[in-house]
Amino acid sequence: MHVKSGDEVLVIAGKDKGRRGKIKRALPKDNRVVVEGLNIAKKHVKPRGPGKPGGIIEIEAPLDVSNVMLICPTCGRASRTGKRFLEDELDHKGRPRKVRYCKACDAVVDK
Numbered sequence: 001m002h003v004k005s006g007d008e009v010l011v012i013a014g015k016d017k018g019r020r021g022k023i024k025r026a027l028p029k030d031n032r033v034v035v036e037g038l039n040i041a042k043k044h045v046k047p048r049g050p051g052k053p054g055g056i057i058e059i060e061a062p063l064d065v066s067n068v069m070l071i072c073p074t075c076g077r078a079s080r081t082g083k084r085f086l087e088d089e090l091d092h093k094g095r096p097r098k099v100r101y102c103k104a105c106d107a108v109v110d111k
Contacts (some may be wrong), residue, residue: 001028001065002081002100009068010078011038016063020071024060032062039063072102072109079104 003009005026011019021035041061047054069078080103085096099110 001026001031001033003033003065003068003070008071008073009033009035010071011035011063011067012069012078013067014039014063023068026065027062030062031065033065033068034060034062035068036060070100070102070109072105072107074102074107074109075105077104081109 003023003026005023007023008020009023011017011021016038019038021038023033024036025034027033037060039061040058042056043059045054045057070081071077072079081100082103083098084101085098086108087096089097091097099108101108
C-alpha cells in the first residue's frame, strides 16, 4: 500500500471528497484504511449489560486505499508516491533501505 498509519491523506472520491485526515488504521489485506473523522457510519448496538447501553453509535468506516492520496510533508500537496532504494542507508539485513518518495517534489516521505 502507498500509505501507512499516521500519514495525512486527502480523500479524492466518495462522500468525503476533498477532506483531509490522518490515517488511524491500515488494513493491508483488505486494501482499506480508516481515516480519523471521515466516512462516518451509524451502527445500531444492542445493550450489553449495565455498563454498556444500547443505541445508535457513529463509527469511522474503512475507505478503499485507492480513494485516498498522500499529502507530502515537505511540499504540502497531495501527490502520487513511488518507491526507491537508498544506497547510502542500509536496513537491518544489510540491504539498501526501501523508502517512499513524493513524485511532485522528489523528497523522501519516510523518516
